[in-house]
Amino acid sequence: MTENKPLLKKLDIVAYILSVLVIGLVIAMRPADRFAIDFDTSWMPGFNALVNTIAGVFLILALYFIKKKNIKAHRNMIFGAMLFSAMFLLTYVVYHFTTPETKFCKEGTIKTIYFIILISHIILAGLSLPFILLTFNRGITMSVEKHRRMTRWVYPVWLYVVFSGPLVYLMLKPCY
Numbered sequence: 117m118t119e120n121k122p123l124l125k126k127l128d129i130v131a132y133i134l135s136v137l138v139i140g141l142v143i144a145m146r147p148a149d150r151f152a153i154d155f156d157t158s159w160m161p162g163f164n165a166l167v168n169t170i171a172g173v174f175l176i177l178a179l180y181f182i183k184k185k186n187i188k189a190h191r192n193m194i195f196g197a198m199l200f201s202a203m204f205l206l207t208y209v210v211y212h213f214t215t216p217e218t219k220f221c222k223e224g225t226i227k228t229i230y231f232i233i234l235i236s237h238i239i240l241a242g243l244s245l246p247f248i249l250l251t252f253n254r255g256i257t258m259s260v261e262k263h264r265r266m267t268r269w270v271y272p273v274w275l276y277v278v279f280s281g282p283l284v285y286l287m288l289k290p291c292y
Contacts, residue, residue, distance in 0.1 A: 131249035165282035171200035221291035
């Protein structure tokens with residue numbers, strides 16, 4: 117399969133638009149509690165942690181398959197990671213638009229560690245989204261060299277984000 121530059125340009129425009137919309141949504145989540153809903157959302161933080169972890173497993177499997185030169189399996193794993201990341205994002209936004217923020221309830225060194233992980237997670241999640249989408253676009257349009265160059269930087273950040281999120285949840289869980 118050869119590189120599809122016209123499709124890449126169109127997909128990149130979609131990636132930029134999606135990135136702006138998602139970052140705007142996340143910024144708009146504060147303060148929460150603006151939209152009353154008639155169902156229990158208390159299950160969502162645990163679900164989000166699980167879905168993020170599954171996305172991380174897909175990412176690890178994607179690396180495994182590309183090292184084995186199994187492009188089809190690699191692509192399927194990336195589609196899985198993207199799907200689970202999208203599910204995470206949808207439920208994350210619903211939860212945070214409808215539920216007051218949970219404050220960290222521990223003190224001392226653990227609080228410092230929590231905030232270091234939380235802040236790095238938030239910053240890297242926001243910054244990485246457009247790059248994840250752009251890297252994905254280069255992969256599906258067979259812009260292989262550009263995809264490889266971007267993946268060297270984007271992959272470890274995405275992996276950190278999908279695993280630091282569940283870690284933040286586990287640290288915050290006693291405070292719910």
